[in-house]
Amino acid sequence: RKAILEIEHLHLDYRIGxxxxxxxxxxxxxxxxxxxLALVGESGCGKTQTALACMGLQPESAHIGKGKIYFEGRELLSQSKQQWNTLRGKGISMIFQEPMTALNPLVKVGKQIEENGRNHGLGKIQARESTLSMMEKVGLPDVGRLYSSYPHQLSGGMRQRIIIAMALINDPPLLIADEPTTALDVTIQKQIMSLMKTLNKELGTAIMLISHDLGVVSHLCDYVHIMYAGTIVENGPVHMILNKPLHPYTKGLLGSIPSYGKKDQRLDSIAGIVPSLENRPQVGCQFYNRCTQRMASCKNISPHATMRDGHMVACHLYPEEA
Ligand code: SF4
Known part of the structure; x- marks a missing residue:
């Protein structure tokens, strides 16, 4: 299958002190x-920063030191502002956790979707038709009437459907969804997740799903990358990560999900918190302070990625095979 997005050895730094x-x-x-593909880890692990870099939306104080990002074979980081503007929405769309912040409260929701189409070259009539059809595809009822609603008249779940319609109106090959259901209640969360799967199947849109909850994304994704303190610590096909997690951090994340944890006992959660940017170890394993399996060498030697059981893991428990 064709590679849509390739991130190669991306380094993104902030200058602090x-x-x-x-x-x-x-x-x-x-x-x-x-x-x-799901990018999973606790908040502060670098997931959103990685995604924003793919959209050219990293904060000004961030510095991309090394690495390349390719979209359909084209290198992105050397693009002009104009090229970024074209890419956003037409090549890659991104949706965020809180739909209200992405919508203009003073403009009818249908109009907002339509404008996104118009901004990327759709004619007036075509934009209106595509808007109504996309509103139907995302499962909104009575779209003729809903077109003229304002954001505050809709429920949180409906607003997120509007955002998804807006993100997909220009038929981008890739959608980045950053915690798209975290602000919604559990029932609506399930509906939105199942909508994403349907749209992925029907429209063929590739999706990068960012989540802190491995349980939520596991039903949906093909591949999982587990991210901790700025690095990918394990990745592979979702069934392998779920059935045979290797990295202690992945095991910790799985242990805190009811359906994968020990059913009749207290769920394990990982003690401690992700170190802040300025407190990350300069050498050694980033997970050292929280790891129940740490060894002396973990403190001073950074683990390298190795292949084990068909997926990648970076941990000294799995040394590179000779
Ligand atoms: Fe734990 Fe060491 Fe593996 Fe890090 S490298 S996760 S400290 S065992």
């Missing part, structure tokens, strides 16, 4: 056409 702190460190991943 005179030194560069790694928000994203040597991250590589590839999404192929029609695939759903």
């Amino acid at each position: 005179g030194r560069f702190c790694h928000a994203v460190h040597d991250v590589s991943l590839t999404i192929h056409s029609g695939e759903i």
